Amino acid sequence: MEVNVNEKRVGQQIRSFERVLSVYQGKEPFARFLTQFFRENKQMGSSDRRMTSRLCYNFFRIGNAAKERSLLERLTIAEFLCEPQSDVVAIYQPLWVEQQAYTPAEKLAFLTSSGFINKLDIFPCIQHLSPSIDTQAFLNNQFEQPHLYIRVRRGSEQLVERALIKAEIAFQALEKNTWVLKNGTNLQLLKGITGHYEVQDLSSQQTMKLISVTAGEKWWDACAASGGKALLFLDQYPGTDLLVSDIRMSILRNLDERFDQAGIKKYRKKIIDLTKDPLEALNGEQFDGIILDAPCSGSGTWGRSPEMIAQFKEKNIASFSVLQRQIAKNVLRHLKPGGTLLYITCSVFKEENEDTIQFIEDNLHCRTEKILTLKGYEHRADTMFAAKLVKV
Secondary structure (H helix, E strand, C coil): CCCCCCHHHHHHHHHHHHHHHHHCCCCCCHHHHHHHHHHHCCCCCHHHHHHHHHHHHHHHCCCCCCCCCCHHHHHHHHHHHHCCCCHHHHHHCHHHHHHCCCCHHHHHHHHHHCCCCCHHHCCCCHHHECCCCCHHHHHHHCCCCCCEEEEECCCCHHHHHHHHHHCCCCEEECCCCEEEECCCCCHHHCCCCCCCEEECCHHHHHHHHHCCCCCCCEEEECCCCCCHHHHHHHHHCCCCEEEEEECCHHHHHHHHHHHHHCCCCCCEEEECCCCCCCHHHHCCCCEEEEEEECCCCCHHHCCCCCHHHHHCCCHHHHHHHHHHHHHHHHHHCCEEEEEEEEEEECCCEHHHCHHHHHHHHHHCCEEEEEEEEECHHHCCCCCEEEEEEEEC
């Protein structure tokens, strides 16, 4: 198949890609770094920025695969796996062009059988995946950017729908309040609907389906971060007494802003270090339920931040597991007998998921009622883990 490409233009794009990689040190999320890089290089046009971003993100998606090959060879492999059409492939591997539109699974099988990559090098610590995860399906999904999901506040469905239609933004309602949009959709262009929706991944929204709450109960979102799950909780259970906590005041300030935009005034907040017994901070308070969105590797979200794939070290899995167990021990001291613990991670690793639940069962007087692996790779979403436990 003959493909006409502008080799000079492609060469410029590759040089921009190489320049970005040469200065990115991995000390901050790549999206934030790239925004600053483009701000400092205003000579780059919009098409140059888009292509630089595409090449970098695609390159990150192959992790440590083909490390023995040159940067250009690895970029060509990444473009082949991630894109249905690529000028980079057309120039540097023209014999692959006819297979460019194949599925990721077919292209991965071709590269593996041809000796270009070992598929086990694509995602780190693949041998640690939770047993309920389909390894092949999970790997295939790594070559596509996840969709953008939003949660629409109850009662705001028509308002948000009208705004999206007016802005000519395509969307699909998976459920009444869970909508999916094309990744990269600029929702900042929408006026008058701030606080009526939240950007929240599909799997994150589904974690709350494990629990049921009675009005008047006291709940604690122990690792609230910027408040995404707390907002979902209060939208579903507005009659509850909710405490939100985090160790970082800056994060709680962001939470306050999001809650204010959503019109939520009734909640409590505290700065709490969960690596220690929070007895004093809580004044001995006991809760009917605790949401523990535990610190973790974040490996189930690396489809959105693929720069993490090559940076991650296997030893970190054990470190997160130890931290999770310590935090679980401390928060469960403040759960009433018969109360509910909702344990959540955005990890795909067994040690952070099933093994931690087994530890809680064996050592912290809890009974597991339900475990849910949220297989985001089936929906172009994040892959997450959730479990409902009851204190006995």
